[in-house]
Amino acid sequence: MSSKTFTLHCIFVLCLVSLSEEKLKKVKIGVILPMTGNHPWTIPQCGPAIEYAIDTIRKTPNFLRNYRIKVSYKDSQCSQVAAPHAAIDFYVEKAAHVFIGPACKYAVAPVARFSFKWRIPVITAGALVSAFKDKGEYKLLTRILGSYAKAGSFVMEILNHWHWKAVGMIFNDIVGDNSNAGKSNCFFTLEPIYKALASMHGKKPWHLNFDESKTTVADYESFLQTASRNARTNQRMRHILSSATVRM
Template sequence: MLTFLLLSLWTSCCAANDLTIMVLLPVTGDWPVGQSIAGAVPVAINDIVKRKDLLNGHSLNFVWNDTHCDPGTGLGEVVSLYLQLGAQLNAIIGGGCNQVCEVVGLLAAHWNVPMISWGCQSSQLGHKTEYPTFARTVGPLDKSAPIILSVLLHFNWRRVVILASSDTGWQLASEEIKVVLRCEMDEMLSWFL
């Protein structure tokens, strides 16, 4: 993921020798997944720095901020850093939480800064007119129904149970899965919850 981002940055910017990436992680708040994955950031940066063919004389720096999985906090962190760095902010990685990615993604587009997320699955982020600089390594939840249908058909499975959290994104995904399965497999399913 970082390699792709760096190659994109290399072709689009950087007369300066420093590349600065902001990493947004939810370390505290409703979904503190950042606590378990934050250690991967310096490892990835070190791996990239070791490869002489990627940076070509540039240095790579990162700054990380805790978004608390809150859009206001995430927005505040990004604006604060942008006020310090301005055009020296070369990319944003993260969000992790849909509500953070949605607001930060709009700012990234306005600033023409690439943003890549490892966890945001909101279908809103797929609107390229609003989020032209946004990319992600996971698909939107509302597009998971065809994948699940294919797996069920491939293995000839006839029983389905869907367990979903109360989070809006997961509820929308589970409803979409229900609709697709009822439409495509209604007579083949023996029960559905």
């Protein structure tokens, strides 16, 4: 084979490869998660699982044939500013048919609001706050884990089973000088329980919030003493006081 013939043969093969690649449809996945930080869903933690899932799809015969999956990553910084900026970049670059993430509650909220206008679904393992169930506001948001509301239903089942009606809540929250940081996970976890109790009994349950970064051992003792006066039925209190009197 002459060098000219060989060259033409290589060009023909390259053209065939190029044409075959053009026939492949692309599925573009935009991952918006924090790169660092104390979060259960950072890119170093979730990235290998995403790549494994894609590799499994590629190795599965007749599944998504003629499709090529491309994954791109952007750092959400778990921020309500950085996350929507990352989503906008994906949209402008036409680099995503679907978003995985964000997961942090304040980061996912603006992205999930915009996504309907862009026709880009959002799949997240976060967004556990009850407000995200509003499909009028978060139309293309899919949460793959149970929400805080589910945990609230579970706790209410326990309370109803044992006929417990006097319930108090003590929880860590971001208060005082740190209030600009938003509410804590403890707040959002107890929120559906609080609302369910208020609806059931027609009054707000007793609760006390504190900032664990500024709390001492003496403070916790005071919290428990306050709780004992507010989260027990009168009958239970009489029983405790009677028992204490007998021991004296």
